[in-house]
Structures are given as structure tokens and as C-alpha cells.
Amino acid sequence: MEELKTGLITKATGGFYYVACGGREYECRARGLFRKTGISPLVGDAVKIEVTGEKEGYVVEILPRKNSLVRPPLANVNTFVIVVSIKDPAPNLLVIDKMMAIACHKGMTPMVIVTKTDLGDPSEVEEIYRKVGIEVHTASICSDGWVETVRNALSHGISAFSGNSGVGKSSLLNKIDSRLAIATGETSQKLGRGKHTTRHVQLYPIGDGYIADTPGFSAVELERYEIIFKEELEDCFPEFKKYLGKCQFTGCSHTVEKGCAVIQGVNQGEIPPSRHKSYCTMYEDAKKIKEWEVRKGQPDE
The missing domain is CATH 1.10.40.50 (Probable gtpase engc; domain 3)
Known part of the structure; x- marks a missing residue:
């Protein structure tokens, strides 16, 4: 049997796992043994694959995980980026703190990015989180001065973006790297929330790391699956x-x-x-x- 290769799952959809390995991408199925163990491969997993064709193979082993999230399904997150807009919608400190607590509980480093700073003053949010030692960045879609700083901060490990709909998460990612070409949705003025335009978890390379654009999910959903006991x-x-x-x-x-x-x-x-x-x-x-x-x-x- 050919020697197994080690790679990273960058996308999972329709029962297929797309594994980046040695500068190539392999479309893989998972071996049946995972059903017996009750552990499924996740985007972000380091895995060993058995190559069966030029671009095909099977995931045969999941290497030890640092952490994982249930919803969105993602593994080995280093930086948990909480995106919050200064307006439309206004920041909800309790929601931010819940997401931040889950990040810390999972051994992820939390980071806050405040968007739409052209619409309001972000100083109150900045002061709160910088005071407690959290890295905070501010961003406006109308300027580029912040882009390089944020890009450098995310150019290592795996960074997951979280935030309720309408905060400009996908627009932010597009600004960081235009090659991402992630679909964006405008905030619905009537409903006060954005359109759910991101359909699945996918890792995109940035510097020496990856960023994950995750489906729009609410803090309620996050709390449901990521339990913290008192x-x-x-x-x-x-x-x-x-x-x-x-x-x-x-x-x-x-x-x-x-x-x-x-x-x-x-x-x-x-x-x-x-x-x-x-x-x-x-x-x-x-x-x-x-x-x-x-x-x-x-x-x-």
C-alpha cells in the first residue's frame, strides 16, 4: 500500500472532504471506521489520507485535535474572531461576552473586530476589551488603513470568524483578501438582520495560516451546543x-x-x-x- 500522506481538511460538503496536502488538493471520502468510533472528520482537522488517484483518496486517520466546535463544525481553532458592528446592529455586550467565554473555554484566543466604525464611535467597546487583555481591531469598509494590521494578526494557525448576521463578517473577509470572493449580503432594514449568504465552513489560506468563514449563526445556537457549567x-x-x-x-x-x-x-x-x-x-x-x-x-x- 502507498505511504499515507498528512494534510489538512479545508472544506467538507456532500460527504466529501477536501484535503490540502503537499501543495495539492485531494477529494476524499472517509473510511467506514469513523462510524464505529462516533468521530467524524471536521474542517480544520489534520488527517492522514490514502491516495487512490491523481486527486482522490480516503481519510483514514484523524490526528489529535486541540479543540472543536459543534456548530459550526470546525476543529483546531487558534484564534476566535468575534465580529461586532458599532451600528446596524448595535453591539450587544452580553452576546460578545458569551462568545468570548466559549472561545476561552475551548482554549482559543479571542479577538474582537469592531466594524462599521464610519457610523459611530467604537471607543467604549475598545476600552472594555483592551482593558481585560483582549486584542481589539477597528474596521471601516470606507478605508483600508486597518487591513494590513488585521491580515498580519490572522496570518498564523486557524482563525474562525463569528458574529451575528448583519455585522459585516463576509464583507470584512473580502476586504482582508479579495481573492476570497465570498458572497456578501446587505442588512435587511425591515428584519434588522443580514441574509445568510455563507453556506458552509471553508478554510481559506492567508499568510502562513487559514481563516474560516462560518455560516451566520446566533449566540443562542452557539450556547446550545457549547455548554459551560457554572x-x-x-x-x-x-x-x-x-x-x-x-x-x-x-x-x-x-x-x-x-x-x-x-x-x-x-x-x-x-x-x-x-x-x-x-x-x-x-x-x-x-x-x-x-x-x-x-x-x-x-x-x-
């Missing part, structure tokens, strides 16, 4: 780290307790109030999650 939530807010273990009482929820070091950090102006408010809202929601319900709510692979 005991795990404190670790999903990076700015809490230096305060953890310093509360007056063990088992502190960091929501209302007397002697809470995190709340003290908020009162001292070191933790933005909006971030703590998001944490408290998410904590209350997480308290309602039952472990036995989690598997029941997961989709079949």
Missing part, C-alpha cells in the same frame, strides 16, 4: 484570573458574596462592570443546566 465559568473570564483563590470564602460564585476578590476588582475599576454583569447573567443561566440534559441536547454526529 463551576467552569470563572476560568472563561481572563481578567478574573489574578483574583481567583483570594475570596474570603471558599466556593465563592463571584456574583454577590461579601469578601469576593472579583467584586473588589470591579469596585476598584480593574474589571469592567459590563463584564461582571455578563458573568452574573451567564452564571444564573449555567445554574439551570443539568449534566444529564447536555448529551440529550447534542446533535448526532
Whole structure:
């Protein structure tokens, strides 16, 4: 048998996996063994393939994953880019914080890109997230000054773009690299949301890395499939780290307790109030999650 080749799944559609390997792309099926293990190949997976033709083959092994998302189905994400518009629609800090918490929970580095800055002042959003150590970029479709900086920031590993419809995600990607030719949709003024123009997950090369344009998905959908239990939530807010273990009482929820070091950090102006408010809202929601319900709510692979 020919020696197996190692490559990266850059697209998956119709039961076929498109694997970039040695400067070539192979159209592959997955061997039946994956059905037995219950693990399906995902875009972003490093895989071993058995080549059966000039451009055909079979995926025979999935190499260890760093992380994965269920919806959108994507593996080995290094940077989780949260795209938020300054207007149409206006930024929702709770939605941003939920996405950011999921990124941290999955071991991804969160990044925020604020779009449509020609329509409003992004300084409030910038200040909140830069204060807690998150990389923030601002972008306007009317100028190019930001493009090279953002392109360089994404030119390594796999970067996934997230954001609710209408924030200009696909337009942003087209501006970063016109070769992407990703379809874009204008925001519907009547509905207040954009058209879902991106149909599937696909990786596009940029520098030494890849960017993934994912289907338009809401924070509600993201929450449904990426569960964070209340005991795990404190670790999903990076700015809490230096305060953890310093509360007056063990088992502190960091929501209302007397002697809470995190709340003290908020009162001292070191933790933005909006971030703590998001944490408290998410904590209350997480308290309602039952472990036995989690598997029941997961989709079949």
C-alpha cells in the first residue's frame, strides 16, 4: 500500500472532504471506521489520507485535535474572531461576552473586530476589551488603513470568524483578501438582520495560516451546543484570573458574596462592570443546566 500522506481538511460538503496536502488538493471520502468510533472528520482537522488517484483518496486517520466546535463544525481553532458592528446592529455586550467565554473555554484566543466604525464611535467597546487583555481591531469598509494590521494578526494557525448576521463578517473577509470572493449580503432594514449568504465552513489560506468563514449563526445556537457549567465559568473570564483563590470564602460564585476578590476588582475599576454583569447573567443561566440534559441536547454526529 502507498505511504499515507498528512494534510489538512479545508472544506467538507456532500460527504466529501477536501484535503490540502503537499501543495495539492485531494477529494476524499472517509473510511467506514469513523462510524464505529462516533468521530467524524471536521474542517480544520489534520488527517492522514490514502491516495487512490491523481486527486482522490480516503481519510483514514484523524490526528489529535486541540479543540472543536459543534456548530459550526470546525476543529483546531487558534484564534476566535468575534465580529461586532458599532451600528446596524448595535453591539450587544452580553452576546460578545458569551462568545468570548466559549472561545476561552475551548482554549482559543479571542479577538474582537469592531466594524462599521464610519457610523459611530467604537471607543467604549475598545476600552472594555483592551482593558481585560483582549486584542481589539477597528474596521471601516470606507478605508483600508486597518487591513494590513488585521491580515498580519490572522496570518498564523486557524482563525474562525463569528458574529451575528448583519455585522459585516463576509464583507470584512473580502476586504482582508479579495481573492476570497465570498458572497456578501446587505442588512435587511425591515428584519434588522443580514441574509445568510455563507453556506458552509471553508478554510481559506492567508499568510502562513487559514481563516474560516462560518455560516451566520446566533449566540443562542452557539450556547446550545457549547455548554459551560457554572463551576467552569470563572476560568472563561481572563481578567478574573489574578483574583481567583483570594475570596474570603471558599466556593465563592463571584456574583454577590461579601469578601469576593472579583467584586473588589470591579469596585476598584480593574474589571469592567459590563463584564461582571455578563458573568452574573451567564452564571444564573449555567445554574439551570443539568449534566444529564447536555448529551440529550447534542446533535448526532
